[in-house]
Amino acid sequence: MPISEDTFFLDTRFKGTLQSQIQQMVAEGILSGQFKPGDRLPSSRRLAAHLGVARITVTLAYTELLADDYLRSEGRSGYFVSENAPQPSHFPAPPPSTDSVDWTRTLTGRDPVAALHRKPAQWRDYRYPFIYGQADHRLFDHKNWRACALRALGTRELDALTNDYDDRDDDQLVEYIARHILPRRGIQAGPEEVLITLGAQNGLWLAAQVLLTQRRTAAIEAPCYPGLRDILHQTRCQLEPVTVDAQGLPPEGLPETTDVAFVTPSHQCPTNATMPLHRRKELLKAANEQDFLIVEDDYEFELSFLGAPHPALKSLDTEGRVIYAGSFSKSLFPGLRLGFLVGAKPFIAEARALRATVLRHPPGLMQRTTAHFLRLGHYAAQIRRMRRAYAARRETMLTALKTHGLMVEGQGDFGGSSVWMRAPEGIDSAALAKRLAPRSVLIEPGHGFFADTAPCPFYRLAYSSIPSELIPKGIEILAQTIAEMQSA
Amino acid sequence: MPISEDTFFLDTRFKGTLQSQIQQMVAEGILSGQFKPGDRLPSSRRLAAHLGVARITVTLAYTELLADDYLRSEGRSGYFVSENAPQPSHFPAPPPSTDSVDWTRTLTGRDPVAALHRKPAQWRDYRYPFIYGQADHRLFDHKNWRACALRALGTRELDALTNDYDDRDDDQLVEYIARHILPRRGIQAGPEEVLITLGAQNGLWLAAQVLLTQRRTAAIEAPCYPGLRDILHQTRCQLEPVTVDAQGLPPEGLPETTDVAFVTPSHQCPTNATMPLHRRKELLKAANEQDFLIVEDDYEFELSFLGAPHPALKSLDTEGRVIYAGSFSKSLFPGLRLGFLVGAKPFIAEARALRATVLRHPPGLMQRTTAHFLRLGHYAAQIRRMRRAYAARRETMLTALKTHGLMVEGQGDFGGSSVWMRAPEGIDSAALAKRLAPRSVLIEPGHGFFADTAPCPFYRLAYSSIPSELIPKGIEILAQTIAEMQSA
Known part of the structure; x- marks a missing residue:
């Protein structure tokens, strides 16, 4: 026919x-x-x-x-x-489903994630996106990334693309991380002390699973990264929040029952505080004396552009007590889903076995493409470009915030990609965010970083996805909106 | 200088x-x-x-x-x-580490994975690799895969590549699966009933975590996929193995305490048995009457080349009791790490939240590339090529096995990619595999599929990674080696 x-x-x-x-x-x-x-x-x-x-x-x-x-x-x-064309199936349509399962009872409910801190999918539709943790296409070296991906897609690398790695990683990526990335953080580690993860989230999750049970206690910073609270919730461990100050987590605040402390010493999330050297040493001393472990989340490790970066806490660790989590989400892009854990061999072996059970391994193509991008020097060049751009944006932002008299709660002395803000008395940042959205301004309300859901004056303003020239206008609208809310 | x-x-x-x-x-x-x-x-x-x-x-x-x-x-x-070149760091080398942590006590040991069933990394060095679950480059449409990846790497799709999807999936991939893949298995599902996973392993893991606790009971097939046993071990649930027969799992063998039954009805792993329709209906009836759920692992769903495929168990499910796990590992390649879960909305919502906590989402590039490959028809064409090749290889293999009088325990009446074998009395398949390796023949000993580690006569011979012309010689060496072991 x-x-x-x-x-x-x-x-x-x-x-x-x-x-x-x-x-x-x-x-x-x-x-x-x-x-x-x-x-x-x-x-x-x-x-x-x-x-x-x-x-x-x-x-x-x-x-x-x-x-x-x-x-x-x-x-x-x-x-x-063609007579050889793929054929459609001819199954009868299934009868309408009448779900008879009591799902409330059936689901284990191990993981009640607050919808509160989900990121908006359509953030690019906002003209002033002060959103944290998304890639800026203006700074991403797309051309060379694509070239590296093309190579990893080539005939000579077909094994790296298609193979089931089982519990293994891409050798080239691990080698580059161990030889070039970690030394820049003062860390020396062999390939057996490194595990590739599906981003920092996956790294923190693996560490928590391997180290915690419902009979153990995790100390966390307050406020802290919301994803971490979800992760620890899932282990059903005891949670001890320790309020941070301008130097990050105070070691004397850690309860004696601590089994694992989760910290962000180089740049506290979300306050941007950097832990000074003396406190780092105190923290390690406490860990040794009280026999607890430390998970160091160094999620923004490439973004120290104000002066020389501090070496990682892990670089001071002589007893194998620190587990280090890094990620390429901020320096490359979050959709990559690649990060790494560094720790003692027995820990890495266990985390590797767990990763194999949960997901086997991160896709070979992503690992190999990243290895090429790193090895050919594009990565270091890109970070340098990002640092320059972020430094300029940060200055523009701080100037604009000052002009409008907005309160900066934590700006970090290392650089980074965001400023931690405090709204005036009586203003809830969730309500503020809701008012800003129709004006095309996107901010991150602070609620998710705290354990309770009380009204919260804090919010995060990131400059990682907004160009300098749009920052002053965005801040102006922010200031106007706050003023309106105050006079209302 | x-x-x-x-x-x-x-x-x-x-x-x-x-x-x-x-x-x-x-x-x-x-x-x-x-x-x-x-x-x-x-x-x-x-x-x-x-x-x-x-x-x-x-x-x-x-x-x-x-x-x-x-x-x-x-x-x-x-x-x-250049004076602007990226700078090396100048941290002092860390002092030598003297690990003071008692790792045996510290690690939670939730996941003791038997090294027994790890796949050999260097399998391509074997001339006769009867290995299961690796891609055959001769059958893989590399050219079009690369073209689809190039498109997904293009400027117009930069968001799909770089974005943090949070707990979301690639719309295009989900839509194609719901509209075209699932109907071929007789399944109707909307986008909210589908979750993209990091392969079938990840899908089974998510389902187990969401449905099981240490107070619940999982029924599994005996023998069964070793990765599943690791997954269930991690939940600490009660495990009830049910011995399969030539028609797969007998529903009357399921204990009354069953909360979740994990089954491979279309092609039992590893025996290749296909569950007939009457037994499928019995199984669903039992699930409804005894109020348990079923996780259907349809891992080889594209490889039914001997006659029309059976519709999935899920297609008969009118009460929302079946959770369906599919994967592209066999039809595309395992390094892709993409699969999907299909189930009732409350289940999918919970699995999605858990996935977000564990790893956020599978990388955008892998999802979008697959969506293009599917949409443009390359996928259906590739499956057809694979089916033809597998049919020919299977015939060659069965002929060779018959010629040498080797015992076939389960060959499956649907097709697939392997034959389940039994060695003569007194021969342990692990010892057999060890003898075959230096002769460049790779077989998979059966131990991993059973709960105990007793000597095991069974082994799996796959034809998914070996071309037809090498099969007869490989089987000949296998037969010779068995004969030597018998006469020794």
Whole structure:
């Protein structure tokens, strides 16, 4: 049966070339059973005229479909749905489902995650996105990333792409991290002391699972990274929040029952405080004396642009008590989902076995592409560009905040990518964020960083995804909105 | 200071172009502090002569390094290390570590994984790899995969690549799975009933975590997929193995205490048995009457090439009791790390929250590339090619096994990618595998599929990674080795 060209419509929302859209329409028609083997396709001339595209576009689409055996060509008679084309299934539609499961009782409810701190998906629609932890395309070296990915997709590296690594990692990536990334944080580690993770979140999760049970106690900073609280909640351990000050976590505040302390010494999340050397030494001393372990989350380790970076806490650790979690989410992009854990061999071996059970390994393509990007020096160059841009944005932001008299609670003396803010008395930052959204300003309310859900004056303003030139106007709207809320 | 060309050596083991090797040597020299800002590089002519490469190769490497600001050029005076080049860190080497942690006591030991069932990394070095679950590059449509990846790496899809998806998935991938993949298994599901996972392993792990506690009971098939036993071990639930027969798991064998039954109805792992329709209905009836849930692992769902595929158990489920786990590891490649869960909305919501806590989301690039590969019809075409090849290999293998009188324990009547074998009385398959390795034959001993570690006559022979023409010789060596062991 001839298939009429009227069957085909171009969808203007389709993302991709015209050729691929045509190709997809034909393939879907065959896979859905709409077009049957032997059916004749409209001639390329007719279909092109009908869709208003160049004839070559249709011809190229048909040629691709020929190669994949969806179509066959019969010389001048044209193109037909191939007898060898993939066949649609012919299962009867299942009867309507009447769910009889009591899900409230059935689900273990181990992981009640507050919807409060989910990031908005459509953040790019905001003109003034002071959003934290998303990549800025202006600073990302897309061209070289793509070139490195292309290499990792090449015939010579097909094993790295396709293989089941089981519990192993990409050798090249581990080697580069051990030889070049860790020494820049003052850390020396061999390949058996490094595990690649699916981002810092996954690293912290693995560490928590390996070290905690419901009979153990974790000390956390207050406020702290919300994702960490979810992770620890899941282990059902005892939680002891320790309020941080301008120098980060005070070691004397740690309860004696502490089994594992989760800290962000180089740049406290979210207050940006940097823990000074004397306190770091006190913390390690306490760990040795009271026999607890420390998980160091060094999530912004590449973003120290104000003066020389502090070495990591891990670099001072002589007893194997510190587990170090790093991530490429801030220095490359979060969608990469790659980070690493550094720790003593028995710990890494256990975390590796657990990772294998949970997800086997991070995809080979992501690991190998990153290894190329690192090895060829693009990574170091990109970080340098980011640091320069962030330094400029930070200055613009601090100036604008000062101009409008907004209260900075913690700006960090190392750099970073955000400023921790405090709204005036009586203003809840969630309400502030809600008012700002229709004005195209995106801020992060502080509630998620605290254990309770009380009204919270704090909020985070990041400059990692907004260009300098838009910052003053964004801050101006912020200041106006606060003023309106005060006078209301 | 001028840098002598003698500093540079080509490494013949280097994987990549000469240009990228030169680029990397210079970048590493700068990042390690060996080359300092202001140092003059050897001229492209001298370095090219020294390394025995074309001068243009050196010039292109230098040009790349210029663009990344590692070098600056001073007209005719040549290339110098840039003053803006990334700087090496100058932390003192940490003191030698004297690990004082009692790791045996400290680690929670939730996940003791038997090294027994780890896959050999160097399997491609074997001439006769009857290995299961690795991709065959001869059947993989690498060209189109690469084209789809290139598109997903394009400027128009930069958001899909770089964004933090938080707990969300790639819309295009979910839509294609719901509209085209699931209907081929007789399953109807909306986007809120689908969750993308990091492969089937991750899907089973999420399901187990969401549904089981140490007070609940999981029924598993005996023998069963070893990774599943690790997963359930980690939940600390009660485990009830139910011995399978030639029709898979007998529903009447399930204990009354069952809360969740993990089954592989379409193709039992590892025996290849297919559960007939009447038994599937009995199983669902038992689940409804005894109020338990079923996790259906349909790991080889694309490989039914002997007659029409059975619809999935999930397609018969009218009460929302079945959770379906699929994977692209067998139909695309395992290094992809992508699979999916299908289940009732409350279940999927909880699994999604847990996934976000554990790893946030599978990398955007892998999801989007797969979506393109599926949409453009390459996937269906590749599966068809694989089915044809597997059908031919299977016939060759069964013929060879018959010729040598080897005992087939389960060959499956649906197709698949392996045959479940039994060695003669008194022969342990682990000992057999050990003898075969130096003869370049790789088989999978059966121990890992059973709960105990007793000597085991069973082994798995897969034909998914070995071409037809090598199968007869591989089977011949296998038969010879068995004969030697019998006469010894």
